Amino acid sequence: MQDIFSRLFEMTALGDITFKTVIMWVIAFVLLYLGIKKKYEPLLLVPIGFGVLLANFPGANMGIVPSDFVELDAGRYKNLFEIAHDYGIMNYLYYSLIKTGFLPPIIFMGVGALTDFGPMLRNLRLAFFGAAAQIGIFTVMIAAIYMGFTTKEAASLGIIGGADGPTAIYTTIMLAPHLLGPIAIAAYSYMALVPVIIPLVAKTLMNKKEFTISMKEMDKKYPPKHQIKNLKTVKIVFPIALGTVVAILVPSSVPLLGMLLFGNLVKEIGTSTSRLSEAATGPIMNTATIFLGLAVGATMTSDVFLTPKTLGIVVGGFIAFAISISGGILAVKVYNIFSQKKINPLVGATGLSAVPMASRVANELALKYDPKNHILQYCMASNISGVIGSAVAAGVLISLV
Amino acid sequence: MGQNLGDVISIMAVGMVTVFVILWLVVIIGNVIIRITNKYFPGVETVKTQRTQTSEMSSSGKIAAIVAAVDIVTNGKGQIAKITKV
Incomplete structure (x- = not known):
C-alpha cells in the first residue's frame, strides 16, 4: 500500500517543486496579469507568460534546453526528430522556428503589410530623426561591457533601445540566444510602457514653447518643395527601390527589412495581391506570434532567468529606451537651432520604433499643451523611419560583433 | 576589457x-x-472626378467622410461611382 502511495507521489510533480520554480510561476502570473488585465502588449505577453509557466512545470519537459544539449561533434546538431524525442515539442518548436531565425522576419512581413509609408514619404526630412533615436542601442552596448556582459551579449541588450520586438529577438537569436527570454520580456515590457517613458523623458528635456510648436503652421509658412501627385505609384516603387539599395549596403539587415518591405509592397499593390496581404497580416502573423511568444517564454527556465544578468538586462533595457528617446529629441533641438522651419521635438521622440504607439503618445502629449496641435502624421514619419533604422542597426551589430 | x-x-x-x-x-x-x-x-485627379459626379453634394467634408467609410468597410477595394441624396 505504501509502495503504491510512494509511486503515486513520484508520478506527480510535487517532489520537484523548488523555491526557484515558485518564483518563476510568480513571474509568469505577473506577465499574464499585465497582458490580460493591464492590456500591456497582450498579443505577446500572454503567450510569453504562459510559455514561462509551461517551461517551469517540473517534469513537463517543456523548458528549452541550452544549445550544447543538441550539439553533436564537429558543429553538427541533432535532427528535429531527435530533439522532439529527447526534449519535447517545445524544443522542437524552438529549434526549428526560433533558433533558425525564421519567425521574426515572418512577423516583420506582417508588420510591413500593416505599415503605411505615406506619412514618411510626405515628410521625408523627418526620416533623419529615426536615425538619431538609435543612439540608445550603441550607448547601452558600451555600458553593458562595463557591467560585465560579453560584446555579443551587450549588443543584444543594446538592441532593446531600438524598441522593436522582432528586431530585438532576431538580433539576440543571432548573437546571444541564451539571453533570449529576458531580452524579449524587457523589449516588450518597455514597449508597453512607452506611454510612461516618452512623457517622462520629453518633460525632462523640453520646455512648454517646444511642446506647442505647430507642424501644420510651419508647413503653411514654409511649404514643402514637392507635392506628391501620384502617391499610389510612389508607394509601390518605394519598397522595391529601398530594398534593393539596402540589400547592397547592409545585406545582414535583409532578412528583417526585406520581409518588411515585401509585406508593404503586397499591401500597396492593392486588389490584385490583397489575398497575400490579408494572409501576411492575419493567419501567418497570428500563428507566428503564438509560436514566437510560447517558445520565447519557454526559454525562461529558472536556471537561465534567475541570474544577475537578468537584472542588468532590465535596467539596461530601460536606459537604452530612455537614451533613444532623448537622442531623437536632442537631434530635433539641434536641427531647430539652424533651421527657420521649426520641428516639434516630440517628432524626434518617436524616432525609436514602437509603431504606432509612440506616435499616438507623442500626439496626445502635444494636444495636452495645445488642443489644436495634431502632430500624429509627422510623428509617424520618424516612427516608421525608426523601424528601418533599428533593422539597419541590428544588421550592423550582427555583421560586426 | x-x-x-x-x-x-x-x-x-x-x-x-x-x-x-x-x-x-x-x-x-x-x-x-x-x-x-x-x-x-x-x-488621375480623382477628387475632381468625384466632385463633378456628385455636384448635388456641396460639402467636400461629407464626401471625404463617405470615401473614408467605404475605404475602411471594403478594405480599400470599393470605389464610389455615384452619391445621391435619399
Missing part, C-alpha cells in the same frame, strides 16, 4: 554612420521616386 571597449566604440561609430547613411538614402530615394512619378506618372 580595454580592447573590447575600443571595438565597441568603433562599432558604435560605424553603426550610427550606417544608420544615418541608410536613412539619408531613404530621403534621396523617396525624393527621386516622387520627382519621377510627378513628371512621368502624375496620375
Whole structure:
C-alpha cells in the first residue's frame, strides 16, 4: 500500500517543486496579469507568460534546453526528430522556428503589410530623426561591457533601445540566444510602457514653447518643395527601390527589412495581391506570434532567468529606451537651432520604433499643451523611419560583433 | 576589457554612420521616386472626378467622410461611382 502511495507521489510533480520554480510561476502570473488585465502588449505577453509557466512545470519537459544539449561533434546538431524525442515539442518548436531565425522576419512581413509609408514619404526630412533615436542601442552596448556582459551579449541588450520586438529577438537569436527570454520580456515590457517613458523623458528635456510648436503652421509658412501627385505609384516603387539599395549596403539587415518591405509592397499593390496581404497580416502573423511568444517564454527556465544578468538586462533595457528617446529629441533641438522651419521635438521622440504607439503618445502629449496641435502624421514619419533604422542597426551589430 | 571597449566604440561609430547613411538614402530615394512619378506618372485627379459626379453634394467634408467609410468597410477595394441624396 505504501509502495503504491510512494509511486503515486513520484508520478506527480510535487517532489520537484523548488523555491526557484515558485518564483518563476510568480513571474509568469505577473506577465499574464499585465497582458490580460493591464492590456500591456497582450498579443505577446500572454503567450510569453504562459510559455514561462509551461517551461517551469517540473517534469513537463517543456523548458528549452541550452544549445550544447543538441550539439553533436564537429558543429553538427541533432535532427528535429531527435530533439522532439529527447526534449519535447517545445524544443522542437524552438529549434526549428526560433533558433533558425525564421519567425521574426515572418512577423516583420506582417508588420510591413500593416505599415503605411505615406506619412514618411510626405515628410521625408523627418526620416533623419529615426536615425538619431538609435543612439540608445550603441550607448547601452558600451555600458553593458562595463557591467560585465560579453560584446555579443551587450549588443543584444543594446538592441532593446531600438524598441522593436522582432528586431530585438532576431538580433539576440543571432548573437546571444541564451539571453533570449529576458531580452524579449524587457523589449516588450518597455514597449508597453512607452506611454510612461516618452512623457517622462520629453518633460525632462523640453520646455512648454517646444511642446506647442505647430507642424501644420510651419508647413503653411514654409511649404514643402514637392507635392506628391501620384502617391499610389510612389508607394509601390518605394519598397522595391529601398530594398534593393539596402540589400547592397547592409545585406545582414535583409532578412528583417526585406520581409518588411515585401509585406508593404503586397499591401500597396492593392486588389490584385490583397489575398497575400490579408494572409501576411492575419493567419501567418497570428500563428507566428503564438509560436514566437510560447517558445520565447519557454526559454525562461529558472536556471537561465534567475541570474544577475537578468537584472542588468532590465535596467539596461530601460536606459537604452530612455537614451533613444532623448537622442531623437536632442537631434530635433539641434536641427531647430539652424533651421527657420521649426520641428516639434516630440517628432524626434518617436524616432525609436514602437509603431504606432509612440506616435499616438507623442500626439496626445502635444494636444495636452495645445488642443489644436495634431502632430500624429509627422510623428509617424520618424516612427516608421525608426523601424528601418533599428533593422539597419541590428544588421550592423550582427555583421560586426 | 580595454580592447573590447575600443571595438565597441568603433562599432558604435560605424553603426550610427550606417544608420544615418541608410536613412539619408531613404530621403534621396523617396525624393527621386516622387520627382519621377510627378513628371512621368502624375496620375488621375480623382477628387475632381468625384466632385463633378456628385455636384448635388456641396460639402467636400461629407464626401471625404463617405470615401473614408467605404475605404475602411471594403478594405480599400470599393470605389464610389455615384452619391445621391435619399
